Amino acid sequence: xxxxxxxxxxxxxxxxxxxxxxxxxxxxxxxxxxxxxxxxxxxxxxxxxxxxxxxxxxxxxxxxxxxxxxxxxxxxxxxxxxxxxxxxxxxxxxxxxxxxxxxxxxxxxxxxxxxxxxxxxxxxxxxxxxxxxxxxxxxxxxxxxxxxxxxxxxxxxxxxxxxxxxxxxxxxxxxxxxxxxxxxxxxxxxxxxxxxxxxxxxxxxxxxxxxxxxxxxxxxxxxxxxxxxxx
Ligand SMILES: [Zn+2]
Numbered sequence: 463x464x465x466x467x468x469x470x471x472x473x474x475x476x477x478x479x480x481x482x483x484x485x486x487x488x489x490x491x492x493x494x495x496x497x498x499x500x501x502x503x504x505x506x507x508x509x510x511x512x513x514x515x516x517x518x519x520x521x522x523x524x525x526x527x528x529x530x531x532x533x534x535x536x537x538x539x540x541x542x543x544x545x546x547x548x549x550x551x552x553x554x555x556x557x558x559x560x561x562x563x564x565x566x567x568x569x570x571x572x573x574x575x576x577x578x579x580x581x582x583x584x585x586x587x588x589x590x591x592x593x594x595x596x597x598x599x600x601x602x603x604x605x606x607x608x609x610x611x612x613x614x615x616x617x618x619x620x621x622x623x624x625x626x627x628x629x630x631x632x633x634x635x636x637x638x639x640x641x642x643x644x645x646x647x648x649x650x651x652x653x654x655x656x657x658x659x660x661x662x663x664x665x666x667x668x669x670x671x672x673x674x675x676x677x678x679x680x681x682x683x684x685x686x687x688x689x690x691x692x693x
Contacts (some may be wrong), residue, residue, distance in 0.1 A: 464525040467532070469493065470540060472580055473518050474564040478504060486514045486534070488522065489563050489580055494571035498524055498534045510537045517556055518542050519581065530570065545588030555593035556584060559600050566608060566691075575607050586663045594676050595669050599658040601683050606659065610690040614656045617642070626652065628682050630689035651678055 471490035479485045484503035490496050502509055513520050514534075519541040525533040546552045559580065567576045583600045590596050605611065613634030616623045619641075626635040627642030635652070636642035654671055658679070661669065671679070 464527050464533075466523060466535070467492070467526050468521070468523045469496075470519065470521040471496070471577060472560070472563075472584070473514050473516050473520065474560045476514065476516060484514075485531070487564055488520075489560075489567060489577050490522075491574045491577040492572060494573055494576060495564070495567045495569045496524075497531050497569070498522065499531050500534045500537075510534075513537045513539045515542075517546065517553075517560065517584075543584055543588055546584060549593075552587050552590060552593045555590075555597040556587055559583060559587075559597055562601055562604055566604060566687075568608075576604065579603060579607060582663060586667060590667055592667075592670055594673075595658070595671055596666060598671075598676055598679050598683070599661075599666050601680075601687075602655065602659045605683070605687060605690070610686070612655070612659075612686055614652060614659065628685065630686040633690075634686075647682070651675060651682075654679060655682070 469490040469492040471488035473486060474489050474495070475487040477485050479499065482502050482504045484500045486498045486500055488496050488498055500510065500514060514537055518539055521538045521540055522534060523536040525535060527533060543556070546556045563576060563580050583596055587593055587596055602612070617626060617635055617637035617640055618633050619636060620639065622637045622639065625638045626647050627638065627644050628647050629636040629642055635647060654675055657669060
């Protein structure tokens, strides 16, 4: 008999499977990202209704199968984040945040931190006046938690704090003397990156950044992610 597992997690993504089934990707507290097969989920009388819609927090009981595609037995809704759903900017940020989790959190790794980080940010988003700030912070923190923390305290080689350039291949900021080439990262952006990575959530909720700075931070973060994860 396959092992029966009880866990809870956030629904990251769903996709159709076979005639009437659905695959649900869950960011679970107990086992990282897990893929669940939900039988009959596309029939008119869906066995679990909307419980497993994207962005819900649900308790699940499933049969653990060797194939890695586990079979859902029961699902109960725990939280559906009404404060996030009621606001388009928050919802948009939440969906992008879940997408990063889906793309980056490894499958079947018993590490509760990605789940807890994501849950904390979704709760914060529900009261956020500036959702893009939280999204920017989440991206940096998820990368850090998964072992890709950018070095932001001066040049990675010599510690200098002037003339710093973003060099993802070397783990963050590098000064010109140590081989940094290209445009310098303004100190304003350096401070913002550091704050996004380290401020407590309550302080992040008060942080405001201009849209063009957020765009630049997203560009730097994506470049860092691409290079670091390709290794
Ligand atoms: Zn240096």
